[in-house]
Amino acid sequence: MALRSQSSTRKTYRLARDNVFAGLFAGSVIIGVLVLAWLLIEVFIDSVGWLDWQFLSSYSSRHPDQAGVLAPIAGTFWIIILTALMTVPVGIATAVYLEEFAPNNRVTRLIQLNISNLAGVPSVVYGLLGLAIFVQYLFDGQRSLLAGALTLSLLVMPIVIIASQEAIRAVPPSYRDAAYAMGATRWQVVKMVVLPQAFPSMMSGIILAMSRAIGETAPILVVSSLVFITYVPTSPFDRFTVLPLQIVSWVSQPQDDFRHIAAAAIIILLIMLLSMNAAAIYIRAKFQRRAEY
């Protein structure tokens, strides 16, 4: 009798503990979600009344109510296009080489290990590389768009390579075998079978990598420094600023109004990221639907 009641309290305790911890574990997820909500609401409230056409169409200014984000938006588009032009071909080519051509030997494994290590290098270190090689050495002290884009290319290259590799790996080997059986050469198999099949999921990985490049601040800060720019860059050799840099410089200002335009600039940055992510998800979803047939 005593034994049974003891075991039943023990059971009650164990069940209670199970439920309490279910709540605690769910709580950790909820805390993450709440902080995200808090952050977004805060940014939104801070920016209310500041995000208007004047803000979008003006250059930076010492007066918060006259300041705008025209130069950083233009700079961000420049950077992202230049970065994509340099990263995408090289990244895809590397992935194709590693997945379809490279022999399975020590050198290949070393390249692969090197790529995963590169992905873990702090972004500010890429900034140092860009400062020493691109700015000081290649462009003789000129802090140009091209130097910034080259730096970011190296930064997102491992991400593009890894995403492309995964896309290529997902193409069923039977597709390749079928093409080889028709007498296709390796490159023909890659060009006519693997790349078209892998393209959608490759694109979605690449878009996500580019959205990482848009939000990246530290390396650009080191390469470009904070500058007051009141023009839209017209050549890759112009000095530039991008949205994250503009946000940093406004957040660092003591006057309260700058906090509002910083929030407004953050909203624009988040909208850009969101639309790129949406594009990536859309491409992936469309691809999956097609693959079902």
Added chain:
Amino acid sequence: MALVERGAFRVDHDQLSTDPLDGVQERSNILSLRIDESRLASHRARRHFEESAILWVLRAAALISVLATIGIVAVLVSQSIGFFQEEICVLNEGEPIKPCEPGVNGTLTHVGIVDFLTGTKWSPLFKPYREVGQSFGVLPLVTGTFLVAAVAGVVSLTLGIGAAIFLSEYAPENVRRVIKPILEVLAGIPTVVYGYFALLTLGPALRLVIGDDNLGTFSALSAGLVMGIMIMPMVTTLSEDAMISVPRSLRDAAFALGATRFEVATKVVVPAALSGIVSSFILAVSRAVGETMIVYLAAGGRPILTFNPLEAVQAMTAFIVNVALGDTPHGEIEYYTIFVVGLLLFLITLVMNIAGRWVVQHFRQQYE
């Protein structure tokens, strides 16, 4: 037919070796008894050339990522050598504090590697009294970095593993499908936005709770807390991957013995997935160590040696950005400092990343 095969097919047999399609074409040509041998040969030569040209282009592309690594190491090491070779003037013992002149009241010397790594005072930019005030002991930057990373580590470990257990052991599929994209959004927010949040939102909120006297505008605490939220999705995703790969049968066995979900999670799943969890934690802290914008904006710019998270500290990354933003002329010792600090940062994160992968590879439970 037999005649044709003997006569025509043999002609190019040695060139056909690896190219089955050519064989097919040729055979059909044979059947029609028309072989334009020169055209075939040139076609094959072109394809052969194309194949090898493509291969070289692809090899060159793969080489770029290797060059990037070489570039990073070469830049950091060469500029760091420059740092240790630069001559600085140090006041002689007992001299009054005045600008240092070699041979008068001071001596020229180099910064030693041991002094650099173990020195507790960091003031390389002490411009007004530069000769007097410059010190190159990197420890305050290292402790600043790890103080923030420790706060972030505690936050991300508790929240991240709790969330991972919830997602893999408790949450029904439809809840998972909602939560995972939200965590991805959390991971995708640019760090500069987190910096804004730490400095302008969380910092003031913490000061309301703790009091203005105890907490300044900049603190390791607010930077660390926000950074913990930022790296939490990484811990969650990687740990959950490890937990999900624990076989169903292990859980079922424990449930059959009457274990609760909590007991299954803590006594079966977490121990079985421990290598993955530890590795996710190491990789996430390595992210925190290399993170720049949050510490630059919210942790402050004072390199002091402290273990109190309520104080403002300067992290290695924040120092690099700080100097890069100033007008430090190229070639002076202040310019070299960012590379020597960068080299240290690179080595620390490299060791942590290798350790993170090593833990998974060497302690992973294999289930068949």
